[in-house]
Structures are given as C-alpha cells and as structure tokens.
Amino acid sequence: MGIYLFLIFLFFTALISLTIYISAKNKKEDSYTNLEIEEWDCPVCGFHIQAGSKCIYCDTKKPT
Numbered sequence: 001m002g003i004y005l006f007l008i009f010l011f012f013t014a015l016i017s018l019t020i021y022i023s024a025k026n027k028k029e030d031s032y033t034n035l036e037i038e039e040w041d042c043p044v045c046g047f048h049i050q051a052g053s054k055c056i057y058c059d060t061k062k063p064t
Ligand SMILES: [Zn+2]
Pocket: 042, 043, 044, 045, 046, 047, 055, 056, 057, 058, 059, 060
C-alpha cells in the first residue's frame, strides 16, 4: 500500500509543478504582449503613439 501512496504523491507533485510552470509561462507571454501594445511618446516629434513600435509621422523606432 505504501508504494501506491508514494505514486499518488509523486503524481500530484508533478501535476502542481506542471501547473506552476504553465502559469509562469503564460505570465511571461502576457508581459511580452503588454510590451507590444504599450503607449509611448516619440522622442523626435513628440507624437503620442498608442500602438506599434514606429512613429507614424517621422518613422522613428520606439526607444528601448
Ligand atoms: Zn515621431
């Protein structure tokens, strides 16, 4: 009986680890997506860009 309890414990440990791994991965992808839609101000012409990584007026790339 002891071996079954150990296997069940092992199964749940693996399941929890997998859940944590997937949620951490999703969180990382979310922050990446947020970065892409982040609003920024063009340092050259001062235009406020709401989407994209390039100024629509002077073609300046988004500063990192
Ligand atoms: Zn600009």
